[in-house]
Amino acid sequence: MSSSARSVLFAAAGLAIVTAAASGCSQKSDAGSAAALRVAASDSACEVSKTEFPAGKVSIEVENKGSKATELYVLFPDGRIVAERENIGPGTKASIAAEIKAGDYEFACKPGMQGDGIRTKVKATGQGGGAERSPEVDAAVAAYRGYVLAQVEESLPAVKTFTDAVRAGDVEGAKQAFASSRRGWERTEPVAESFGDIDPKTDVREDGLEPGQNWTGWHRLEKSLWADNKIGDEEKALASRLDTDIAEWHKRVGTAEITPTSMANGAKELLDEVARNKVTGEEDRYSHTDLADFKANVEGAEKVYELLKPATAKNDPELAKTLDSRFAGLNTLLDKYRADKNGYDFTSYDKVGEAERKELSDGVNALAEPLSKLAAAAAK
Numbered sequence: 001m002s003s004s005a006r007s008v009l010f011a012a013a014g015l016a017i018v019t020a021a022a023s024g025c026s027q028k029s030d031a032g033s034a035a036a037l038r039v040a041a042s043d044s045a046c047e048v049s050k051t052e053f054p055a056g057k058v059s060i061e062v063e064n065k066g067s068k069a070t071e072l073y074v075l076f077p078d079g080r081i082v083a084e085r086e087n088i089g090p091g092t093k094a095s096i097a098a099e100i101k102a103g104d105y106e107f108a109c110k111p112g113m114q115g116d117g118i119r120t121k122v123k124a125t126g127q128g129g130g131a132e133r134s135p136e137v138d139a140a141v142a143a144y145r146g147y148v149l150a151q152v153e154e155s156l157p158a159v160k161t162f163t164d165a166v167r168a169g170d171v172e173g174a175k176q177a178f179a180s181s182r183r184g185w186e187r188t189e190p191v192a193e194s195f196g197d198i199d200p201k202t203d204v205r206e207d208g209l210e211p212g213q214n215w216t217g218w219h220r221l222e223k224s225l226w227a228d229n230k231i232g233d234e235e236k237a238l239a240s241r242l243d244t245d246i247a248e249w250h251k252r253v254g255t256a257e258i259t260p261t262s263m264a265n266g267a268k269e270l271l272d273e274v275a276r277n278k279v280t281g282e283e284d285r286y287s288h289t290d291l292a293d294f295k296a297n298v299e300g301a302e303k304v305y306e307l308l309k310p311a312t313a314k315n316d317p318e319l320a321k322t323l324d325s326r327f328a329g330l331n332t333l334l335d336k337y338r339a340d341k342n343g344y345d346f347t348s349y350d351k352v353g354e355a356e357r358k359e360l361s362d363g364v365n366a367l368a369e370p371l372s373k374l375a376a377a378a379a380k
Contacts, residue, residue, distance in 0.1 A: 063092075
């Protein structure tokens, strides 16, 4: 994915984040007495209505008054990302509800979704920022942490199979191992992205590079394998670099702070990732293995829903019924492109026509809308 899509929904400081559903509308937060902040973003400014506010529940309303699409990041002073909202179009609004502990932060608006952004320092004061959780939700968080760790553990040998083939100069073997090496990452991508510096090293596409950034990771190797059909010394070195970066992900993933709302927002972000990059064919543009990534994203989102379903069904049974139906419908669509019922050998995406892509896009959109309500329902 592009480096501008580093949404961090699992901040390593105990922050429960709820991101509103649609970029084009401003939704009412269920934060109750939340502190309300307004951000006016333009091509040259990032104006925050209050630079000091009570810690705890914070509702952030963003209006893009500029001529370019923008992003809003809430950052720690060291650059770690607390919360993020991307792709806010010119003339549109977006909403973020967050639970933020006391401390110093920066708001960064990124016109054109590039660079370090225009920054404004803010401070959360007092003792707020805690959140009570039900036993069902606590169990979901614990189970999800186990799921994430298992996905990382499974990724290590899968990535090594891929990188070993690259180092051996085995182009066909590397091609065969490429998609499966990405499965665990794609299932848990929002957690992986929470560390900020790992995703740009491993999963950035060429058009997502920042100025001066070296292109490394899966997609750099993908281009060599499919577009150039070659493996040289540079690619072999990049394979070893990928091993190192994935090992760093493994080392750090246990420190991610996982909350019910970050889980739910992560699920929605996985669907947004499908809509942005998989359905369009941009993600795996050389290998055309987009449907394997697509399926892994959906599986990761569905796992979150399954774990939060007991609380969701109790608090909003109609939403649970809708999500059951929409997940089933999207999985049925994806099954049309499987070579076998339970495998991950999918139709090459360049063979999927525009009508079929539209059908897949409609299925994603039908699921994304109710999924955006999961965080609020699970946290009631």
